Amino acid sequence: MSISVCVASKSYGAVRAVQQVSLEVRRGETVALLGHNGAGKSTTIGMLLGLIAPDAGRVLVCGREPGAAVAEGRIAAMLQDTGMMPAVRVGELVELAGRCYPAPLPTARALDLAGLSPLAGRRVDRLSGGQAQRLRFAVAIVSDPDVLVLDEPTRALDVKARVEFWQAMRAYAATGRSVLFATHYLDEVDENAGRVVVMAGGRVVAAGTPAEIRRMAGGGTVVFTVSGPHGDDTGLAGLPGVTGVSVDGERVTLRTADCDATVRALAAGAVPDWRDLRVSPASLDESFLMLTREAEA
Ligand SMILES: Nc1ncnc2c1ncn2[C@@H]1O[C@H](COP(=O)(O)OP(=O)(O)OP(=O)(O)O)[C@@H](O)[C@H]1O
Numbered sequence: 001m002s003i004s005v006c007v008a009s010k011s012y013g014a015v016r017a018v019q020q021v022s023l024e025v026r027r028g029e030t031v032a033l034l035g036h037n038g039a040g041k042s043t044t045i046g047m048l049l050g051l052i053a054p055d056a057g058r059v060l061v062c063g064r065e066p067g068a069a070v071a072e073g074r075i076a077a078m079l080q081d082t083g084m085m086p087a088v089r090v091g092e093l094v095e096l097a098g099r100c101y102p103a104p105l106p107t108a109r110a111l112d113l114a115g116l117s118p119l120a121g122r123r124v125d126r127l128s129g130g131q132a133q134r135l136r137f138a139v140a141i142v143s144d145p146d147v148l149v150l151d152e153p154t155r156a157l158d159v160k161a162r163v164e165f166w167q168a169m170r171a172y173a174a175t176g177r178s179v180l181f182a183t184h185y186l187d188e189v190d191e192n193a194g195r196v197v198v199m200a201g202g203r204v205v206a207a208g209t210p211a212e213i214r215r216m217a218g219g220g221t222v223v224f225t226v227s228g229p230h231g232d233d234t235g236l237a238g239l240p241g242v243t244g245v246s247v248d249g250e251r252v253t254l255r256t257a258d259c260d261a262t263v264r265a266l267a268a269g270a271v272p273d274w275r276d277l278r279v280s281p282a283s284l285d286e287s288f289l290m291l292t293r294e295a296e297a
Pocket residue numbers: 012015016017018035036037038039040041042043044
């Protein structure tokens with residue numbers, strides 16, 4: 001069974017923040033929402049949660065209006081930099097949050113999934129930044145939502161806190177829950193997301209598994225050896241797809257937006273006597289940049 005999350009459009013004056021975006025998060029799936037600053041991620045998330053009204057189209061979460069879906073605990077979110085009641089204890093805050101929903105997780109379970117059981121009696125204003133973020137996570141999951149939304153959950157966390165946060169998120173996702181998260185850290189996407197939705201200029205420009213996104217971008221690196229130093233790299237720069245050339249003695253490295261086209265040109269004799277050819281797909285970072293550059297051009 002899949003959980004459909006449909007979104008429409010939202011403009012701010014002349015700025016078309018989100019244009020006819022439609023997302024689907026399947027049950028048990030972790031989806032990453034990627035995009036440069038201003039791509040429309042937070043506006044999309046705001047509409048999913050009923051915090052921002054679309055000005056065209058209709059938002060439905062699991063077939064429900066966003067406000068109803070939030071109240072029923074079908075969708076829950078951890079937004080950027082939300083404040084927390086200072087004088088309460090960790091366990092009390094999660095308990096209190098759970099009471100707002102019809103079928104919450106037991107408090108101990110939410111604390112356990114967030115890795116906070118040992119800190120249940122700690123005052124919330126005595127937590128480190130990473131612990132406070134995991135508390136926000138516990139507060140979000142205590143409603144036992146069908147879809148959990150995380151907006152840049154590891155922003156401003158140090159490396160250790162990021163690792164601990166994703167451990168908690170993966171423990172939660174392993175219980176079969178669906179997660180949609182926005183991030184700028186592509187290493188987090190490779191490690192934590194089964195599927196990626198790339199936004200640029202308020203639109204979805206690509207969607208698929210990290211491997212499919214790399215294939216869609218089509219780019220990568222073509223490396224080969226030539227006989228004798230290849231003194232002239234200007235001809236190489238003109239090969240189909242090539243966006244960058246570096247020559248180190250007999251070793252030539254071509255950065256290309258289209259590996260197939262570049263290799264075909266080599267095979268057709270564009271460079272004499274090449275050997276030891278290696279083709280590597282682009283990294284997710286490079287693919288992301290290629291796809292968003294194309295969409296923004
Ligand atoms: N309340 C607002 N008033 C005017 N313009 C807005 C408002 N909120 C967002 N925008 C504009 O809408 C566009 C999309 O913004 P949004 O915050 O959704 O992007 P984002 O992908 O979440 O960016 P970031 O990664 O920086 O959080 C941007 O051009 C932004 O300036």
